[in-house]
Amino acid sequence: MSFDNACGLECKGVTCTQQKLALVLLLLSLGLAIPLVHSTKEVDEWIQKLHHAKEKVPRLHFYFRDTLSGKNPSAVEAAEASMTKKSPTLFGLLNISDDPLTRTKPTCGHELCFHNWEIQW
DSSP: OOBOTTTOOBOSSSOHHHHHHHHHHHHHHHHHHHHHHTOOHHHHHHHHHHHTOOOOOOOOOOEEOOOOSSSSOSEEEEEOOTTGGGOTTOTTOEEEEEEEEESSSSEEEEEEEEEEOOOOO
16 A cells, blocks of 8 residues: 555555545535525525516606807817718718706706717718
């Protein structure tokens, strides 16, 4: 009978490091599998309710107040193509806006976006 001095395990054609690695992998596998087998009743009930839950779809309506001219415009021209001024569709125009979002009178947010005109006849 031969024993490896480092780990005290009998090693037949397998190094002690390989045996330790196999033991660690076995323990990790058991550690991961046991919670799956011993699932609580509350978790099972929650999962059942989750699959049958009705999807909630909010319907939000906001209005943005775009001010194109005046003392404090909320939309400004950022770039334009050479033919934009001649185009009836404003092809090639790029505006940037920071418009207040409202449901009624008080502001409830801001719209930050690019407006790009790409229609060409």
